[in-house]
Amino acid sequence: MSTETTQSSPEGKNGPVQEERTDPPAETTSISKAGDGAAISEPGEPDAPADRRRWIALAIVMTAAFMDLVDVTIVNIAIPRMRSDLGASTSAIQWITAGYALAFAAGLITGGRLGDIYGRKRLFLIGISGFTAASLLCGLAPNPDVLVAARILQGGMAAMMVPQVLAIIHVTFPPHERGKVFGLFGAIIGLGAVSGPMLGALLTEWNIAGLEWRPIFLINLPVGIAGVILGRKFISESKAPKALRLDLVGVVLATLALVMLIFPLTHGRENDWPVWGFVCMIASPAVFGVFIAYEKYKIQKDGSPLVELSLFKVKSFAGGIAVQLTFGIATGIFFLVWTLYMQMGLGWSALKAGSTGIPFSIAVSAAAGMSVQKLVPRFGRKVLQAGALVMAAGVLLYIWESDRYGMTITSWQMAAPLIVMGIGMGLIIAPLTDTVLSEVPREHAGSASGLINTTGQMGNALGLGLTSVVYFGFIEDDRVFGPPYVDAFHNAMWWVVAVLVVIFSVMFMLPRKAVPMAEREGGTEFAG
Template identity: 45%
Template sequence: MTSTDTTAQAAPPGTAPYRWRWAALFIILAAEVMDLLDAVVTNIASPTIRAELGGSAAVIQWLGAAYTLSMAVGLITGGRLGDIFGRRRMFLIGAMGFTVGSLLCALAQGPELLIAARVVQGLFGAVMLPQGLGMIKEMFPPKEMQAAFGMFGPVMGLSSVCGPILAGWLIEADFWGTGWRMIFLINLPLGLAAVLAGMRFLPESRSPHPLKLDFAGVALASLAGVLIIFPMVQGREHDWPLWSFLMIAASVVVFAIFGWYEARKARAGGDPLVVPSLFRKRAFTGGLLTGLVFFSGMIGFSLVFNLYTQMGLGYSTLKAGLAMVPWSLGMVVGFGLAQPLQKYGRKLLHGGTVLMALGVLAILITLNLAGIGVTPWQLTPALAVTGIGMGLLMAPFFDIVLAGVEQHETGSASGTLTAVQQLGSAFGVALLGTVFFGVLGGNVSAAADDAAPKLRAELAAVQVTGAPQDRIVEGLRACGHDRAVAKDPAEVPASCRRLQADAASAASGPEAGAAVAKAVASAGAEAGKEGFGVAMKTILLVVDGMLLLTFLVAFLLPEHARED
């Protein structure tokens, strides 16, 4: 193949298809895999990262939200950059930038630097990913198009299954002392291989009539997203000051200004970021609402569940990753079951929503029955049912939402839908993470009260009674609460230091001292697990409420997808 083969315009209809189209497809799929893995790995790794780099609970939320929020902003205009400057060029720039962002993540020495590097990853990922769709449409003849797009399903399914396991295994293996940093370092050979192979095999293609960039629209959309996500994450840690509510209110105003500006630009004959006519279509606006609520609930649940298994139940990162496998496998099964059922359209989507809600309810029942000793095997049936429902719901979603969209609006509609999916992910991490950490301290305190009778009996058995016993019991409650809400997990709260001193002074001798320490440690561990369990149950109820809302707003969608 000559050097001009990869820079030539993709073959127009009626000519021979692009020679290296299947090699190019695998490069595009490799980019998808990198994005899918990096979207989920920090859910598994966040407790380990926070333990090493420090920072408050908000760090855990920002590790996911910073990536998805920047991805949401970039995706709206990423495809347009390829149309204007060339899809091959923008893919290579995006892949190289994503690889550099991954290296910055691995080298980060503080939580702020890591979060900033995640933003770099998200922005360049948004430049890289949209280019594949345009290239596939130009490389493949119609008879091969379905097979090409059919490759995405298995690859995405395999990534969702393997991502958490890979992240957990890499952290546990601790290659060359890299620990969690290896989940980002592994992108370096993948990214460089994608760049080198892309230079060799990807065709150059661009739109013959590209739309112009809408910089003001991008700025307004970005500002609106930050104004709602930032106070959702940071507000709780500052006891919800006035500025947090003012920022949320301002986000509504900026979204309204964004809509006004886009409509004005369209009337003036410009190229708006989002075609305003889309919002006059019930199917599309209903799809945006459905997607926003659904993806918020699911991505937020994924984060909180990983926090619960690692921080609450004490699972290792690998065990926590394996615990999520039934959900991922269930999703793959759900996608497979949905293929012959696509004719049912919205009914299939509603059925998947109901099955998901039942699965989430089954997780709640499992936690109630198994208690603080729940195992991954006990959670497997409920997680599998939840995943199957998710697959049934997602399979027809995008086709149904795009049912009422005109051909000239498809590009804008697809980009906006995908961006809203990412925005919903960021919002879910912020919302459910905030609810989880917000109720955690009180739940641990309540669990310490429940453990008090047993603790008092064990203390009395070694002649610790009266005021010393009261101080230990009260100290355990205060220490549990303060540890749960601590902004720095590495710092021992003052209440915990007082508890240690009270326990040491209450013992009459070495043997009694050991018994007191053991009783306090046991009661503290039990209260911590119980408190995390109650917080997790609260999140499950919230998720089921969001699925109910998803079911209701889905009635705005058309009954069937487009025939084409």
């Protein structure tokens, strides 16, 4: 077996990290580990077993990414049924979603680093095994506390699994095939976003074997088990033997700062906003400051910080991170509040609520494809800014319709504002990452990508925590459904509009015309 050594970001203190690969480019001999053996195909034999195995490996990791994305979107639609079945409090409802996002955000960068050190295949298999086991715990949860704990575990395991997906793709496919592969990856992501809410609605409404909402988690079991078995056989191992060290202190400080902010927000209302909550929230920025100071020390000590602080000297990256964070807050508020509005406010079934979102999902997919292929190359950041304004216009239209029609509003009347909102969101989410990375040095592209994803999850968790203030804070008794939930929806939507206006303003920090990194440098490195 031959071994190829390539440079992979990020750079360490003593020079660039060297990445060991066990799968040479397709132009030479192709070797793919399969269990304890290896299959070899000679050049010019595209149909040889190794070539087919590469695509099977792709299907496995993409299925895992699809499973993770669906699990994020599938839960919201079933939350009212979970609350009724388990007798969950409003804070428990928030933690069922925010706990996953928080654990995911806290572990993403570390998960990528662990893959570099111990092997991407190994971490992928650990992640998907843990994710599957956590899904079983979610499906069997007898009370809200167990469900919240299982969701936090699920988010942590997703943080081990998901960063390996792009890294495995990167080391498995040669440069000339990656464009097609990442196109497929984008399509899978879009499919997950579209199908999640509807799948959750169907599984909840069908009440399979009298399990009510539990099949939304249990459906992961056969998928996860198949992923583990096939992944062991078809995925090739790769790692960076000289990768940077883990920054566990940085992980603890960053997570502590987030928890000190989100926990009081989530539990404060139910406890009449105690003093300890305000103390925690005030102290959170101080802990975050300690985190930054420690990261500077870590850079001087061994050059292996959790966050590469020099990235924030790039104006477009700093602005992009701010956009990602605030956009996560907006979506975190909207999707939870929207679900509660339709089911607990208007009294709709999960299936009716899920099908109402179909025009929104289609609009997001259509606008995303158009923005990347045609609009952004021509108009640059104006497309993203237009997206923020269009999405805000859709929210305003939604507020107006909800106020005008009240409890008698129908699904088809919601279609117009949802389509407008979907178009706006599609114009933002598809080109945002590439735009943010466009001025980042190539050697830091991997850590920058991880930080962008982490920030989005942090924003989502913060937005979910803020629903205690902007939504439940306007409901006197959350056990009384109907009009109180509708009125609270109006208030929360005004907050979403305000956040979108902030996003529009921050977008001026993005480059006017971003050249995709793939065109500038011949491809982006994914190093967790």
